[in-house]
Amino acid sequence: MEQGDPPLEIERYENQLPVVGETGQEKLADSSAAVVGLGGLGSPAATYLAAAGVGQLVIIDGDSVDKSNLNRQILYRPEDVGAKKADVAKARLSSFNPSIEVSAIGERVTKGEVQLPETDLIVGAVDNFETRHLLNEIAVARGIPYVHGAVEGLNGVLTVVLPGQTPCLNCILPRNVDRKVAGHTTGGVTGVIGGLMANEGIKFLSQAGDVAAGYLLTCDLGHLEFDRIHLERNPNCEVCGNLF
Numbered sequence: 001m002e003q004g005d006p007p008l009e010i011e012r013y014e015n016q017l018p019v020v021g022e023t024g025q026e027k028l029a030d031s032s033a034a035v036v037g038l039g040g041l042g043s044p045a046a047t048y049l050a051a052a053g054v055g056q057l058v059i060i061d062g063d064s065v066d067k068s069n070l071n072r073q074i075l076y077r078p079e080d081v082g083a084k085k086a087d088v089a090k091a092r093l094s095s096f097n098p099s100i101e102v103s104a105i106g107e108r109v110t111k112g113e114v115q116l117p118e119t120d121l122i123v124g125a126v127d128n129f130e131t132r133h134l135l136n137e138i139a140v141a142r143g144i145p146y147v148h149g150a151v152e153g154l155n156g157v158l159t160v161v162l163p164g165q166t167p168c169l170n171c172i173l174p175r176n177v178d179r180k181v182a183g184h185t186t187g188g189v190t191g192v193i194g195g196l197m198a199n200e201g202i203k204f205l206s207q208a209g210d211v212a213a214g215y216l217l218t219c220d221l222g223h224l225e226f227d228r229i230h231l232e233r234n235p236n237c238e239v240c241g242n243l244f
Helices: 017-029 042-052 067-071 085-096 129-142 187-206
Strands: 032-036 056-060 101-105 122-124 146-152 155-161 215-220 225-230
Touching: 017 187, 032 042, 042 056, 042 085, 042 122, 042 187, 056 085, 085 101, 122 129, 122 187, 129 146, 129 155, 146 187, 155 187, 187 215
Parallel strands: 032 056, 032 122, 056 101, 122 146
Antiparallel strands: 146 155, 155 215, 215 225
16 A cells, blocks of 8 residues: 555454455555446446455446346346446445445447456456457456356356466357357356456455466356366467467
8 A cells, every 4th residue: 555545444354354464455455446247247246346445446337227137136226227237336336335436337348449447357247258258358458367257047157367377268268159148047146156256356456365267167056066177278369379
């Protein structure tokens, strides 16, 4: 922390400090993270990053709250239906932890006009492969970590891309392969995977623990089975091949 910065809120973080340490907590306070997508995954991810004390949180989503979101998108209430997700989420997260700065962008991240400020970390909580690959490309170009998570039914996956160190998303799931995602799932599944995504961000930013880099964590929550799949980089990858 810089001289003149406010002291750590010891009481707020007293159960976290033994895990990340005071230095780690200061790193969180000095860090920034972008959460792209404020749905089933982004709701718990953004909430736990805010709760952990990430100093600057950028939240991005171009959608409005729909009644069908309420079974799993825990940032929203019935009275929020019709409102912009980014606006509701900013108000709720700011109220939840007034000591952090939350900025909201109520637009989608698109290829033509990327609305993504520079941050220390990108958390991709979106439901389509086009945006996932775009976030991967941005992360690789900027040389910053990208936390990728996805769910379908009672299953979820998670990995962390460290540009220049691990395979990127395009190595794992090439863009030219057509994939469709129905997006049917439960709130419990999105809560588990979204929480894991936040935890990866907290570990990276505080430098406490090893992140899920170089492997894909698969979570079969229908049978409570977890597995790690080792990932190999593609030396000819059009996104990250020149980094190796």
